[in-house]
Amino acid sequence: MSKVTEVSHPLILHKLAYIRNKETGAKDFRQLVEEVSMLMAYEVTRDLPMEEVDVQTPICTTKCKMLAGKKMAIVPILRAGLGMVDGMLSLIPAAKVGHIGLYRDEETLQPVEYFCKLPQDIAEREVIVVDPMLATGGSSADAITLLKKRGAKNIRLVCLIAAPEGIKCVTDKHPDVDVYVASIDEKLNENGYIVPGLGDAGDRLFGTK
Numbered sequence: 473m474s475k476v477t478e479v480s481h482p483l484i485l486h487k488l489a490y491i492r493n494k495e496t497g498a499k500d501f502r503q504l505v506e507e508v509s510m511l512m513a514y515e516v517t518r519d520l521p522m523e524e525v526d527v528q529t530p531i532c533t534t535k536c537k538m539l540a541g542k543k544m545a546i547v548p549i550l551r552a553g554l555g556m557v558d559g560m561l562s563l564i565p566a567a568k569v570g571h572i573g574l575y576r577d578e579e580t581l582q583p584v585e586y587f588c589k590l591p592q593d594i595a596e597r598e599v600i601v602v603d604p605m606l607a608t609g610g611s612s613a614d615a616i617t618l619l620k621k622r623g624a625k626n627i628r629l630v631c632l633i634a635a636p637e638g639i640k641c642v643t644d645k646h647p648d649v650d651v652y653v654a655s656i657d658e659k660l661n662e663n664g665y666i667v668p669g670l671g672d673a674g675d676r677l678f679g680t681k
């Protein structure tokens with residue numbers, strides 16, 4: 473069964489309020505998405521395996537804990553997921569980055585795949601899929617299916633804003649995948665947009681439309 477974590481830290485909620493505000497321009501929007509992603513990286517890596525090592529301090533030798541060298545990959549769903557990569561990398565600098573290109577057809581709301589480039593050893597990596605928006609869940613669920621077809625076994629999903637419908641879709645299709653979100657919003661509207669949401673994340677990040 474998937475674990476769903478809503479990371480309601482005060483700093484995240486404060487920044488999310490600016491991100492949601494329609495008056496926030498692309499420059500600030502990008503900066504804030506990066507900052508919240510960094511804070512989310514802290515939460516999604518909470519249970520990474522550790523190992524004990526001997527460290528010589530200026531005073532004596534002591535046992536310390538360090539990451540056990542688990543290899544990681546960050547996989548943004550294009551385009552909007554790109555906005556979360558630098559924030560994640562600032563805390564997990566050794567991660568490799570894969571890219572999955574999907575857009576949501578405006579009429580059918582079904583995801584359409586147009587690009588996929590993954591680290592060749594993706595099957596051995598702990599994979600963090602990032603996309604700011606989890607609406608119907610179709611895009612994230614398809615991206616995870618694609619990763620599994622390429623051999624990935626340990627996958628987590630990090631989103632900023634999710635609709636209950638999207639969480640249900642992903643966790644029903646991929647019960648082995650844990651989901652981390654900054655906010656679970658109320659619902660989807662008739663156009664498949666998250667309410668209250670933030671609008672179209674890709675357009676706001678890149679200044680399109």
Ligand SMILES: O=P(O)(O)OC[C@H]1O[C@H](OP(=O)(O)OP(=O)(O)O)[C@H](O)[C@@H]1O
Binds near residue numbers: 577675
């Ligand atoms: O859960 P879903 O209903 O699939 O919707 C969520 C998807 O929609 C947005 O991408 P979009 O299709 O707008 O592409 P973009 O990032 O290029 O703007 C968003 O970034 C997700 O990938």
Ligand SMILES: O=c1cc[nH]c(=O)[nH]1
Binds near residue numbers: 607664670671672
């Ligand atoms: O609310 C939504 C839904 C899908 N994609 C977005 O960017 N925003």
Ligand SMILES: [Mg+2]
Binds near residue numbers: 552672673674675
């Ligand atoms: Mg978009």
